[in-house]
Amino acid sequence: NAGVTQTPKFRILKIGQSMTLQCAQDMNHNYMYWYRQDPGMGLKLIYYSVGAGITDKGEVPNGYNVSRSTTEDFPLRLELAAPSQTSVYFCASSYSGRDSYEQYFGPGTRLTVT
Amino acid sequence: GESVGLHLPTLSVQEGDNSIINCAYSNSASDYFIWYKQESGKGPQFIIDIRSNMDKRQGQRVTVLLNKTVKHLSLQIAATQPGDSAVYFCAEAPGADGLTFGKGTHLIIQP
Numbered sequence: 001n002a003g004v005t006q007t008p009k010f011r012i013l014k015i016g017q018s019m020t021l022q023c024a025q026d027m028n029h030n031y032m033y034w035y036r037q038d039p040g041m042g043l044k045l046i047y048y049s050v051g052a053g054i055t056d057k058g059e060v061p062n063g064y065n066v067s068r069s070t071t072e073d074f075p076l077r078l079e080l081a082a083p084s085q086t087s088v089y090f091c092a093s094s095y096s097g098r099d100s101y102e103q104y105f106g107p108g109t110r111l112t113v114t
Numbered sequence: 115g116e117s118v119g120l121h122l123p124t125l126s127v128q129e130g131d132n133s134i135i136n137c138a139y140s141n142s143a144s145d146y147f148i149w150y151k152q153e154s155g156k157g158p159q160f161i162i163d164i165r166s167n168m169d170k171r172q173g174q175r176v177t178v179l180l181n182k183t184v185k186h187l188s189l190q191i192a193a194t195q196p197g198d199s200a201v202y203f204c205a206e207a208p209g210a211d212g213l214t215f216g217k218g219t220h221l222i223i224q225p
Contacts, residue, residue: 004157033212042203042215043158050210058212090157096210101146103213105157 001026004106006091012112013081021076021109023091031094032074033058033103034066036087043090049074050096081113126222133194135219137187137204144206148213149178149189151200158203161189191221199223 007022025032030051035043035058045058049068063085065077074093078085088110092103127133139147145166150158164171164178164187171178177190187204201220205213 031210035215040217042205042217043213044215045212048212056211059214092157094210100163101207101210101213102148102160102163105150105159107157108155 006106023074025093029093029095033092034076035090124220133191135189143208146207150203153200
């Protein structure tokens with residue numbers, strides 16, 4: 001299994017541009033998540049999905065949109081990029097069993113908005 | 115403010131010594147806690163987890179202790195090795211709808 005994959009690894013955007021960060025998992029996990037990590041900080045939840053067709057906001061959703069048309073894919077869309085969105089973005093997935101909420105993380109996408 | 119935080123931002127230990135990383139949480143509804151290790155340029159990697167109905171859980175060279183009375187969580191790493199150098203995050207969850215992470219502790223291993 002490849003686990004959780006993210007593309008691209010790095011991206012530089014100009015203010016006002018848009019882009020989509022891709023995330024895919026091959027573990028048949030029902031839950032998927034997007035986090036952002038600012039320098040020297042922990043991860044903050046942007047959006048999450050409990051299954052195909054269902055998404056919900058996390059702690060910091062403003063400026064982002066998501067969709068979940070399949071179990072495997074959970075893209076994150078940035079509209080009108082702003083310097084405040086400069087961060088490292090991590091996608092994660094989990095199987096919502098009763099005993100564990102362990103999340104498996106991708107390698108991240110480093111985004112710079114200038 | 116953050117509901118999960120760490121007492122020390124940086125911890126320096128000698129190779130071979132034991133390391134203890136502390137974490138405070140404030141959400142009494144959280145019933146699941148997890149420790150992640152993050153190496154530079156990589157995503158977080160699972161270390162160990164614990165549910166609120168337990169006080170202690172052991173893994174390979176790691177032990178997590180949970181004190182619900184004072185809302186405190188700790189990670190103990192036995193016989194610290196150079197490969198243990200990383201940032202360690204605790205996180206809490208009242209359910210499966212995402213984790214709340216603390217800022218992290220940078221563990222530095224001195225030779």
